[in-house]
Amino acid sequence: MDGNLQKQIFKPSACVSQEELRQYLSGGMNREELRRVEDHLLDCPLCSDAVDGFETAGEHATDDVEDFESFRKKLPLESSAKLRRLEHVGYWRQIVAVAAMLVVGAVAYFNFFKSPTGPQLYAKYYETYKNDIPVTLRRPGLSDVDPNFAQALSAYTDHKFGQANMLFERALQMQPDNEAAKFYAGLSLLESNNVKKASEYLNTVANSSGVYAKKAAWYLIMCDLKLDNKTQAKERLDKFLESGDIMKVEAKSLRDKL
């Protein structure tokens, strides 16, 4: 029996792509590919039902869905389709529906002229920070880096932020002064919407004089935006612009928006 059976049984996997589906149905997969797909089908009712559907209809059907360009042309018809549906319901319902649409329209109109909210600015300015620590420096045995930290970085790179959070915590228990671990823990927590805890880590790093201080200061501003605390974001941003020379264009642009 494989020593890693527990991991093997419950390992997460991606949905079946169109090409994989085509190959699976035509029996053209090698053993490894077949195994991945069959394993995934056990967990995913979407893929499992889709395979059942195609097995009934035949392999040719996989190519039958229109591409996005054709689909997009149908989108403007959505509102008229809704109106057509209204013809079948009572007259008073039409009035209510039209009134509701007017209210929604008015709200949308006023929202358009309002200044953007913190979360809207966050969505515009936030970019996931890419793991920039070379693998060679975090391979256990080649450096003094804690293996938990190496695994945490790997999970972070794979966007498995829940797992990364747990591993960064462990790494910090082993190496409480590991500035990089605090920085990445902050980023990972921010990605998992644990903004308060993310702020704590990033604040510690931002107040240090280490290599991650300036970057942490930027992401601390992102935390404020996510919490819709625009006043604090503005204060931090002023200091950020005064004291450094990175992210100048983005910082100025964000300052204008705030």
Add this chain to the structure above:
Amino acid sequence: MAIRFLNKQPAVQQLSDEELVSKFSATQQQTYFEELYRRYKHLAYGVCLKLMKNEDESRDVVSDVFKILFVKLPTSEIKSFKAYLYTVSRNECIAKLRQKKSEMEKLAKYNHVENSPTDFMENDGFAALFSAHPTMEQEVERAVEQLGDEQKTCIRLFFYDDKSYREIATETGFTEKQVKSYLQNGKRNLRILLEKELRKRTT
């Protein structure tokens, strides 16, 4: 240590489903929705084919499903895009079948579908739990032993011996569909048993 600072935004293809939903909701840019459409249109179509048993109608339903998603994504709180897509697809198929009086018999057949839960196994979280408890091989073994005979046989052949559905079917005399079903249910039961074990360990 070589440091590259604030790299460019990852390509749309590299974003997770949930990131795409979040960015589409925030910006309304079709690029994000287009990527979701590209990733899942064939799967939505397959689900519709299973229920509608008609290719033309299934194509129409897929269009309707993505139109609904296009409108609803920005205003809905979605934890798992594929679970949401699955639910909307099934509901749209059932609504379509309801509209067709002549299809009432077909509908009765699928009443159970409407009421059944969307049972996606979220292995991400479970894998993380496991990584905190790396020595559970014996518990896994014990849990497998507790499964019913058919499920145990299929789980062993699939996960221990790396057999495919077809090979298991040949070996056991089950149909391929039965094999898949035993594996799905067996895996679900394993998960329940192991979650209980993990809970015991943490309390």
